[in-house]
Amino acid sequence: MGVSRMSVARSYDVAVIGLGAMGAAALYQLAKRGVKAVGIDRFSPPHDQGSTHGETRITRQAIGEGAVYVPLALRSNEIWEELEAETGERLLTRNGCLIVEAVNSVSNGVVRAAFLDRTKQAAKAYGIPHDMLDAAEIRRRYPQFTPREDEIGYFEPGGGYLNPERCVGVQLERARALGAAAELGTRVLSVSPDGNGVRIITDRGELLAGQVIVSAGAWAPSLLGEPFKRLLTPSRQVMHWFEVDPDYAEHWSKSPVFIWSHGPSPNDFFYGFPSLSGTNAIKTAGEQYDAFVHPDEIERAVTPAESDAMRAEHLSGRVQGLRRQALRAATCLYTMTSDSNFLIDRHPESDRILVVSPCSGHGFKHSAAIGEVAAQWVLDGKTGIDVSAFALSRFKIAA
Ligand SMILES: Cc1cc2nc3c(=O)[nH]c(=O)nc-3n(C[C@H](O)[C@H](O)[C@H](O)COP(=O)(O)OP(=O)(O)OC[C@H]3O[C@@H](n4cnc5c(N)ncnc54)[C@H](O)[C@@H]3O)c2cc1C
Numbered sequence: 163m164g165v166s167r168m169s170v171a172r173s174y175d176v177a178v179i180g181l182g183a184m185g186a187a188a189l190y191q192l193a194k195r196g197v198k199a200v201g202i203d204r205f206s207p208p209h210d211q212g213s214t215h216g217e218t219r220i221t222r223q224a225i226g227e228g229a230v231y232v233p234l235a236l237r238s239n240e241i242w243e244e245l246e247a248e249t250g251e252r253l254l255t256r257n258g259c260l261i262v263e264a265v266n267s268v269s270n271g272v273v274r275a276a277f278l279d280r281t282k283q284a285a286k287a288y289g290i291p292h293d294m295l296d297a298a299e300i301r302r303r304y305p306q307f308t309p310r311e312d313e314i315g316y317f318e319p320g321g322g323y324l325n326p327e328r329c330v331g332v333q334l335e336r337a338r339a340l341g342a343a344a345e346l347g348t349r350v351l352s353v354s355p356d357g358n359g360v361r362i363i364t365d366r367g368e369l370l371a372g373q374v375i376v377s378a379g380a381w382a383p384s385l386l387g388e389p390f391k392r393l394l395t396p397s398r399q400v401m402h403w404f405e406v407d408p409d410y411a412e413h414w415s416k417s418p419v420f421i422w423s424h425g426p427s428p429n430d431f432f433y434g435f436p437s438l439s440g441t442n443a444i445k446t447a448g449e450q451y452d453a454f455v456h457p458d459e460i461e462r463a464v465t466p467a468e469s470d471a472m473r474a475e476h477l478s479g480r481v482q483g484l485r486r487q488a489l490r491a492a493t494c495l496y497t498m499t500s501d502s503n504f505l506i507d508r509h510p511e512s513d514r515i516l517v518v519s520p521c522s523g524h525g526f527k528h529s530a531a532i533g534e535v536a537a538q539w540v541l542d543g544k545t546g547i548d549v550s551a552f553a554l555s556r557f558k559i560a561a
Contacts, residue, residue: 174200174343176540177362177371179350179385181207181334182214183326183526184519185377187241187533190333193340195537200371201342202364204349204381207334208327212379212457213495215327216401218435218445219526220419222259222321224285224292226277227524228503230551232288234528234535237547241530242324245332253329257436258418259321262300264312267423274431274502277423278316285318293317306413306482307420323419323435326526333533345369350378350385355512373540376509377519380457380495386509386517393505393557394520396497398455401447402469402488406437410483414444422480432476443489448476449496449523457495464491496523504552506532516540517554 176192178185181203192199205211221239225231242254263278285292295315300307309315338344349365353374362369378385380396406414417436424430434446455461469488477484497520499505504522509515518536521528535545 171361171368171370172200173359173370174198175372176200176375177202177360177369177373178375178377179353179362180376180378180381180519181330181344181346182212182377182379182519183330183529184379184521184532184536185375186330186333186337187529188375188377188518188536189337189342189344189533190340191534191537192541193337193342195541196341197537197541199337199342200345200369201334201337202345202348202350202362202369204347206346208330210492213497213520214330214379214526216445216492216494217325217327217438218323218419219326220259220321220421220433220435221254221324221527222281222318224281224288224290224318226261226274226281226284228280228551229284229287230548231528232284233547234531236288237531237534238528241534242329245329245336248336249332251328251332252325253332254322254324256320256322257416259318260295260300260304260307260418260420261316261318262307262309262313262420262422262424264310264424265314267426274423274428277421278314281316285316291319304413304417306410306417308480308482313424317418321419324526329526329530333530353385353515355514360512360514373514373516375516375518375536375540377536379520380497382497382517382519384456389510389554389557390517393499393554394497395454395499396457396460396495397451398460399447399450399494399496399523400464400468400472400491401445401494402464402472402491403443403445404473404477405443405485405487405489407483407485411437411442414483415439417444422476424476424480432472434481444484446472446477446481448472451498455495460493460495462493464493496520498522500557504528504532504549505554506535506549506552507554510554
């Protein structure tokens with residue numbers, strides 16, 4: 163349906179487009195500062211169509227993707243804990259994080275090259291408590307893991323997991339309680355600078371905003387066009403849930419989260435979680451970078467062969483006490499940059515549009531602080547945490 167240009171558009175100081183991990187956090191932070199803000203989402207978050215579903219997300223403090231991320235992770239934990247205290251909800255569980263990798267391993271894709279070693283360096287730089295474990299000690303502490311003799315572990319007791327659906331839900335509930343508006347089930351069709359503001363055309367009418375934060379996840383490239391179309395690549399990911407054998411039930415219920423790089427390719431990587439209370443199943447996943455998709459065209463169904471491949475390529479011989487067949491599986495979306503780092507910057511064509519998304523498959527743990535950074539950026543013109551490493555200028559974007 164066409165929208166009449168004559169209709170009176172609703173007007174806000176700041177609009178947030180996309181209310182997933184990043185957008186929910188940004189809207190909450192704007193509302194906390196008393197800004198007249200609106201959040202818009204084509205679905206009704208939390209939902210299972212984007213990048214922020216599946217019960218759990220790993221969080222760590224020493225960030226092997228680069229020490230530049232550490233302040234975002236630490237600040238995010240403070241915000242999750244503040245929200246927990248305010249709402250009584252459990253968002254963050256610090257059950258520890260174990261990273262396993264071969265000694266002196268150097269390569270596992272761009273962002274995770276020498277991941278364990280870089281994690282250790284970040285821990286040292288920021289004084290983050292951790293233990294280094296040899297293979298025998300990993301097996302002794304955690305009989306569910308059977309590393310090779312040449313593999314070692316970095317264990318961080320302050321790591322653990324977040325509940326992504328509740329993190330998004332709680333921030334949206336708090337944002338609305340603090341006065342933010344939310345337009346759900348509303349798809350943004352275009353965003354364009356207009357006089358002293360930005361005009362947002364949706365499938366349910368027009369809005370005007372002084373500034374806009376675009377946190378549209380895997381849809382950001384199609385919504386924003388170039389140069390983002392070239393820079394951001396969505397890919398289909400699969401999460402699998404495997405039932406735990408009764409003999410291993412206690413080990414898996416007390417397990418740390420784990421991240422395991424077992425070869426030089428980016429695909430030689432998997433991670434997983436403990437069995438959550440009442441489920442008797444663990445979630446585990448590898449990563450796939452070779453199937454680029456438009457988020458509206460993604461194959462959502464997962465075949466049994468995909469779960470069989472997860473077992474054969476990653477779980478077999480490394481983790482113990484899981485039943486053979488996957489109980490269920492689900493798809494989710496990564497949206498990668500070419501260097502696997504984040505992209506947080508002004509739109510090259512308008513200072514009034516801040517692009518805050520997506521975060522290349524490792525963004526959730528940082529999302530609460532990224533929301534705060536986004537709010538500071540649009541309101542104060544500067545941010546408490548330095549995010550210049552995520553600038554657009556690091557890419558060659560000339561036509
Ligand atoms: C399987 C998987 C495992 C992961 N594991 C981890 C982990 O362990 N630790 C970690 O830190 N990170 C992890 N990540 C990454 C993390 O989850 C993402 O970085 C983060 O969730 C991205 O959030 P987002 O807000 O950018 O996207 P989303 O949460 O997808 O939000 C985008 C929102 O924009 C809305 N939208 C899009 N287009 C429009 C439009 N035109 N109009 C209106 N609304 C629109 C969508 O409906 C959606 O709600 C994982 C990701 C996946 C897929």
